Amino acid sequence: MPLVVMREEPLLDEVLRLAAAVGCEVEVAPDVPAAAGSWIHAPQVLVDEAVLREAAGGRVPSRRGVALVCLGPPPAECWQSAFTAGIERVMSLPEDEQALMALLAEVVEGPSSEDGRVLGVLGGRGGAGASVFAAAVAVEAARRGEDALLVDCDPLGGGIDLLLGAEHDGGLRWPELAVQGGRVSMQALRAALPRMRCGSGSLVVLSCGRQGPGPSAQSVVAVVEAGVRAGHTVVCDLPRALDAVGWEVVDRADLIAVVVPAEVRASIAAMRVVESLRGRARRLGAVVRGPAPAALPAAAVAEAVGVELLAGMRAEPRLGRRVECGEFGPRAGGPLARAAQSVLSALWESSGEPSSVAEVA
Structure with missing residues (x-):
């Protein structure tokens, strides 16, 4: 000491x-x-x-x-x-x-790690499933042996711990976390926040509460930077209407993934979201989610939105029921897990080329 x-x-x-x-x-x-x-x-x-x-x-x-x-x-x-x-x-x-x-x-x-990465996830339209996808990416990162940090940046989202079935787990949420800004230790966060074992890695979750305030811009910066210094994969669930908190994440993110249902109207809405991000986000990509009512290809959706295609996925069978029962977890080899893995590969690759993707069905 x-x-x-x-x-x-x-x-x-x-x-x-x-x-x-x-x-x-x-x-x-x-x-x-x-x-x-x-x-x-x-x-x-x-x-x-x-x-x-x-x-x-x-x-x-x-x-x-x-x-x-x-x-x-x-x-x-x-x-x-x-x-x-x-x-x-x-x-x-x-x-x-x-x-x-x-x-x-x-x-x-110890010395700051150079391995930390930040992913921001937001919906191209309301109800796109961005929170589900953000949670899936964080879980998949932990399953493959990484240390992951899932940060809930949407105080009106109901709490991402509820989506994970972890609402009764001990640990602090944003309203109780006394981080005003500055520098915070990831070691201290791991001790204070809910933590889950997923495969060979661990997932630390910082959720908004059902009551009380959400994060401030300064506190989000402190938490995200703590995760990066510690070499964590930091996944941030962002609201569509970005506020000061969301923009701080955008400025630090290595990749922003916009989740877009394979629909014409959703594509138009996502174009507006992408336009607001362009010029500020380092890298933008689309995750196109099925089902596609008019058989709209994932590549066509990404092209219309004007970003690279990170992943296309068909609907995950019985996912809604599992979430309602507090049993969230991407099914191994299922469409949600595969799409999450594609985005993780895109997050870590240095070439900037999109990963191979599965077509929406």
Whole structure:
């Protein structure tokens, strides 16, 4: 755990508050002699000006990973002392709160992973089945061994935990989650939120509640970025009418999947949705859902909407009944699972070419 060696009590209180916010336990010592046993081996050391003076006087063993923290701008003489003592970073509170939280969070989580991906899912028209598809993608990601995070961004959707049959599972929902923004640890989220085992992976679910507020834009950013840093596949269920929360997800998503029923009117509605996203989303694609009343091909729907075809799927037999009974889960080898797998492949591929798709029946 990080070592905090400080004599200024107001500064120490601030540092402890920020450490608690990212779920980081710290060891506290009032001076260098009291910290001698941990000084060399702690992953990170934070000191105040009084300890800096000891370090500059040569009474502190030299090591990497020492940061000076000050309340307000550091005095001019601190800079020379910091250089002499080998201090690597100087941070002023409150201006550098986010930087200090990030430093402490890295101790908890380790270095940021480059494997995290973000998928946003929304309907091309009302009732398109976007929430069902978002849940299916998250479940399939976990089934194939990934760590997945499913984030409900639609406070009027009834709660995605209800769709999963997990409404009675312990853990926090958005109204109870005390995340206002900044940096949050994925480790802390995993401990606080409902978690499901799916195949060889795990699925963490952050659902809206049946009552109370939904997420804020700042809290969604904090949660999504925590998942990405931890290397999770983050799937966000978005409302069609994007608000500030939805646009924050769009700005961070590697792929936006628009779920479109294979109908002419749904295609026209989806065109409006896509036009609002174009120029802001990095990559857009359509998931075309059957049945197709007029045998409209999935490729024709995607072409009309003006995006690549990510997947086409026929109706999943008895899916509605299973959802109503709290038994959600894409049937292995079924159309919903195959479409979810196609979108996961598109999310992870680097070429940008669409995956092979199944035709809507």
